[in-house]
Amino acid sequence: MKLTPHFYRDRVCLNVLAGSKDNASAIYQAAEGHVLVGVLSKNYPDVATAVADMRDYAARIDNALSVGLGAGDPNQSAMVSAISREVQPQHVNQVFTGVATSRALLGQRETVVNGLVSPTGTPGQVKISTGPLSSKAAAGIVPIDTAIALLKDMGGSSIKYFPMGGLACRDEYQAVAEACARYDFWLEPTGGIDLDNYNDILQIALDAGVSKIIPHIYSSIIDKASGNTRPQDVRQLLAMTKALVQ
Structure with a gap:
């Protein structure tokens, strides 16, 4: 079982949502394997049901599975960890405080485990x-350097920076990217990314020197009628990635 994602030129791997198993296969082909296919834990009534279904997803896409929370829902944190222990996916989405649990239950260091941190208005x-x-308490705000050190302590692989609102917090995002490069930590920009701003968002991370980048592109490329991610949009994102990553 392949536990590590397939990065384009060892630098960029897309992350998009699957609306169905056939859609997952189509996405994987459209991205030529340089993708993590998100399936949300929130869509399942219990861990056992999720595990059975996600194993089927994983079998179709060479285990390029990203176990998702569902809009960053902190109440899904424990379920994501429990699912990930059984499924052993390539990628796990976690809130900041759930990282250590996921890493411990996975029992290995290869799967990417991100930790969700959010913008504050201050670079x-x-x-x-x-x-x-903690999400219901007073905001816990720390320097990005501290956040990265804490995530490394907990066995995290990357920062999931969410919700970005596209380029609404550009200066803050650039500061996060520069810190990730400084400490050789991976970065997952998330929230409001579309075909229009993708180039700029990826370029900022590349220019900062981030070693590995996993951009999450969700609702902007999902067909509203079917709920499926449009494979043609994934192909376009891959083409844009190839043009930037030399």
């Missing part, structure tokens, strides 16, 4: 209070 500062209880 260089991020909100780490994204867990089930």
Whole structure:
């Protein structure tokens, strides 16, 4: 079972949502394997049901499975960890406080486990209070350098920076990217990314020197009628990636 994602030129791997198993296969082909296919834990009534279904997804896409929370829902944190222990996917989405649990239950270091941190309005500062209880308390804001050190302590692989609102917090995002490069930590920009701003968002991370980037492109490329991600849009994203990553 392949536990590591397939990065284009060892630098960029897309992350998009699947609306169905056939859609997952089509996405994987459209991205030529340089993709993590998100399936949301929130869509299942219990862990056992999710595990059975996600194993089927994983079998179709060489295990390029990204176990998702569902709009960053902190209440899904424990379920994501429980699913990931059984499925052993290539990628796990977690709130900041769920990273250590996911890593411990996975029992290996290869699967990418991100930790969700949010913009604060101040470049260089991020909100780490994204867990089930902490998200309801007073905002826990720390320097991005501290957040990265804490995530490394917990066995995290990357920062999931969400919600970005596209380029609405450009200066903050650039500061996060520069810190990720400084500490050789991976970056997952998320929220409001579309075909119009994708180039700029990816270029900022590339220019900063981030070693590995996993951009999440969700609702903007999903067909509203079917709920499926449009494979032609994934092909376009891959083409844009290839043009930037030399």
